[in-house]
Amino acid sequence: MTRLSLAPRIRYLLGRARRIDVGSVVERAKEASAQHHKPVPTIVVDMLWSAARHNVGFQDYIDYDFAMLTRAERDTYMTHPVSNQLSQKYDRPDFRWIFQDKIEFNRKFSEHLHREWLVVEEGNAAEVRALTERLGTIVTKEPIGQAGTGVHRYHAADIDDWDAFHRGLLSRGELLIEEVIRQHDDLAAVCPGTVNTTRITAFFDGEKAHILAMAQKFGRGAVSDQMTFGGFYTMLDENGHAVGAGYDSHGHVHETHPDSGFRIADFQLPFMDEVRAFIDRVARVVPEVQYVGWDVVVTPDGPVLVEGNWGAGVYENKPSVTGIRTGHKPRYREVIGF
Incomplete structure (x- = not known):
């Protein structure tokens, strides 16, 4: 098993300590207190301890309902600090710029854009x-x-x-x-006004790309499906089926899409076999960047690439919405070995 270096973690924690907004932490704690019926001081202490000892970001704590989970259940969740450590270790700095510059990215991945x-x-x-x-x-x-x-x-x-x-x-x-990408009818049925992307977090081990987690994002008719545009997401299982309702980081839960009425838990990503093969192909283009959050769109002809994020970020299951009290970290550990 490969241990993650302590240096990136220490730098991250020091950076967080310098930037900590006590008022924001308390507000998040109040939100968790109201939802999970625990005292605010107890949650504040737990949030700070989780951040310092267990690599849990403050927003991770809220988004993944840590206030209702046991320690063993929490340990199954991927968090942003851990993801950041993986990015620092497995994404070579001299190749990250290809993913940061959208024009250069299009040039490098042109055959996979299909537009x-x-x-x-x-x-x-x-x-x-x-x-x-x-x-x-x-x-x-x-x-x-x-x-x-x-x-x-x-x-x-x-x-x-x-x-x-x-x-x-x-x-x-x-x-x-x-x-503008023409999305598959199964995606358009949920939200036709936005191109709805699938975030696929994957790790390339030099021989094969391993899918670690998949999240399906849905928009609200705007140009982007990101949360800043009112979007939300649901996690997909290994076969591309939604595991439950949709949610965002602002406390909104969507059993159905607010505009189309589509039941989010019924969603099935089409062309799943083709999606797996597609991720394996794009992961080989810049093998020096091993840990990537790929944004793809499934079209009537199969998947196309939107962008790749070398800082993959984290999309995880929300227990209070889905009833599932475990996350994806075991899969990350199985593949990457940390």
Whole structure:
């Protein structure tokens, strides 16, 4: 078994200690107290102890209902501090930039995108117009961004001055234009107005990509399915079936999609065999970055790649919603051996 280095953990804890917002911790504790009927001081102490001793982020504690779990159950949950340590250990720093820059990512993974894209540059206003008019609707992205920030959607019918539109893209740093992905009908049935992505966290051991966890994200009609746009997610089992209702980090639970009425627990990701094979292929493109959170969309023809996140983040089961009181850390340990 490979032990994770103490140095990244210590740096993380020191950074958290410097940035700790006591008021925020207390507010989170009040939220957990109201839900799980435990005294606020008890939860505050437990949150601080869990962070210092067991690598549990404050938001992890709330999101995964640690106040209602036993110590053994908590130990099955993947947390952001542990995920950060894995990223630092298994994602080589000199290759991370490929995943941080969306334009470079598209160049490197072009054969797996299965959609048109264009870089906005000085002097290519005519190309931007031609592509936008032919596609009808486009998505623009700022090269450096996360959690859906810097993503915009435009319709050709709404644009009158193409030179001004081009100048605006340049000035705002929206330098990447992409064709809107056509998602599978089973995804559109839940939310047709947003391209709904599947977050697949995987580890490439040099020979094979191992799927560690899968989360299905659903939007609310906006350009992105991220929580900052009102989105939420549900965990999928190894066969791509939802394990329960949807939820987010703001205390919202969705038995059904608020707009379509689709029952989230009934969702089944199509083309699951193809998805597994697809993850194994994309993981080989930059093998120096082994631990990645891949965002894919299943289309009528199979999966396509949206982006890869070298800082994979964590999506986990929520016990109070699903009734399942265990997480995915045993799978991570089985594959990675920490």
